[in-house]
Amino acid sequence: MEEVQPQWSRETPWRQGHVLCAKARAALELHHTDADATCVVVISHDCDLASDDLHAEPDVEVIIGRVVSAANGNYSWGKAPRTLHLPMQRNGATVTVELVTTSKRLVPKSTLASFEPDGAFALDANGLDVLRSWLSSRYKRAAFPDAFVRRMDKTGVSKRLAKKLEPRGALISFVYFNLDGGQVLERPDGEPYELSIVLVHPPGDDPEASAEAADDLAEDVKEDCEAKLADKKQIIVKSCIAISEDDLPVSRARTLTHWRLEHMTLRADGNHPGPIST
8 A cells, every 4th residue: 555645734743943853964965064052943934834825835955064063152142243162952951053144045844744843853932932032133134324334343342342252252141332312324434433342141140250251251352352442433332231131121222233143154264164065
């Protein structure tokens, strides 16, 4: 008797953040160049996954990622729009999964219907929120004045800020800039930008310890930036403060602009996430 192939239905077990099992990866020929570390994560929205109209929604979007040995702080919490280091549980232990936007693929629901998600992996609510925020960030990034971005690069402040955050980046969930009080101006040479930096941190299990560590980092960042910006005609760093997510009101957040450490994903060196193969 011919075996009946499972059909995609609204009762599908697949959800955003689920991981494909090894058999599903093999059937769909989804492999990272770091083959043994391959981790393919579903990124389609749950509503799209629930649709059983395969003419309107025939595919599931995934990212071919990999498990890495340690998280890079600049890729944690969605700070970089092209690369995410996402903590997940694998057989009860925390692992870091690296996802790169250029590694997105579409897989047919008709094929994926034959498989169940890999039960060894689990993504908690906070991790799912980070994943969703990171996925959307590519389309809602704030634009800074070109002159300001050039000065940040020319003075090396962008790289210094990233290097300061990298070893302790998991401590900081967001980096906000208040530039010229919210104005977007293309300032001429010799007319400095006034910059205030806000480092937002999750309270964690020990809010006092988290706040103290974030305050120390903020002071370190300000001193380092000021040292790089000895020429006060470029950028003036007015302040760098740390604030808990619990203490940042929406009204205040709306006056700030999210700064993403994009250059870290563009540099052409050996630390750049590798390509994938299919």
